[in-house]
Amino acid sequence: MTQNIYDDPEFFEAYSRLNRSVLGLDGAPEWPALRALLPDLHGLRVLDLGCGYGWFCRWAAKQGAAAVEGVDVSVRMLERAQAMTQRSPHNAVITWRRASLEVFEPPEAAFDVVFSSLAFHYVEHLAELLRAIHRTLVPGGRLVFSIEHPIYMAPRDPDFILDDDNNESWLLDSYQMEGPRVTNWLADGVIKQYRTLGTLVNTLIDCGFTLSRLIEWGPTQAQVDAMPELAQERERPMMLLIGAHC
Structure with a gap:
């Protein structure tokens, strides 16, 4: 099962103070x-x-999506998402489900788009999840996700x-040694699942996806000018952004 670190009170409290928690999508520079x-x-x-507070779910509903489903393993996250959505005019379009992404089995051909932000690096059995995503997407359906970059995780x-x-300088080691990485981010003992870039891309291909875009994200100069602390993110890639389709 996925480590449910987001229900840890210390972690959840620290996470709630991040820009992306307070400002939503506008607080995520990527x-x-x-x-x-x-x-x-x-x-x-x-x-x-891995819908978290539901920021993307509400944004998708506002864009006119016919139906939006947010899935997260964290009770605290889903409670916050539901509370923040109650007064939204698009509330009726969104449903919430608690599930671990390690065992999640959505219905076949039920969605046109699957989205995930910074959740897949927590999933140990990623190939199984990607196969489930491929099954739940209609032909030509799109998968768009972000994940921590292997250079950042290794x-x-x-x-x-x-x-x-x-x-x-970013000290890179253990690049070929795939497997769990334990870090102290917001709380001690956060477990992430590290894979090389080649493993990640080949897993997507093996699960039936065609890649349309792979971005080793870094801030623009305008973003650095507005938030000088982002300059450090130009020294090494922190995230991968990937677009793929069935």
């Missing part, structure tokens, strides 16, 4: 690039895996190092 991978959602059936002790001139 959102403009991720949004560009999505088709027009009007009239489509949309599935959000190191045993992920961090920048400084040289004598205070220049930052």
Whole structure:
């Protein structure tokens, strides 16, 4: 089963203070690039895996999606999502389901678009999930997701190092050693599942997907000008954004 770290009170409280938790999609600097991978959602059936607070679900409903389903393993996340959606005029379009992505089995040919933001790196049995996604998408259906970049995830002790001139470098090691990575992010003992870029792409292909776009995301200069702390994200890729179709 997926580690349910988001129901840990310490983790949930820290997560609630992040920009992407307070500001939603506008607080996620990768959102403009991720949004560009999505088709027009009007009239489509949309599935959000690892929906969190439901920001994307509400956005998809606002775009005119015919139906939106948000799935998350965390009770706290789903409770927050439902509370934030109650007064939304698009509330009736959205349904919520608690499920682990390790064992999630959506109906066959039930969705036109599957979306996921920064959730797949928690999934140990990713191939099984991708096959389930392929089954639930209609022919030509789209999968759009973000995931932590392998260069960001691989190191045993992920961090920048400084040289004598205070220049930052990302210390990369253990790249070919796939498997769990334990990090202390917001709380101690957060478990993520590391794969090389080749493994991730080949798993998608083996599960029947055709890649349409792969973006090693980094901030634009305009984003760095507006938020100087994002400059560090130009030193190494933190996220992959992937668009694929059946």
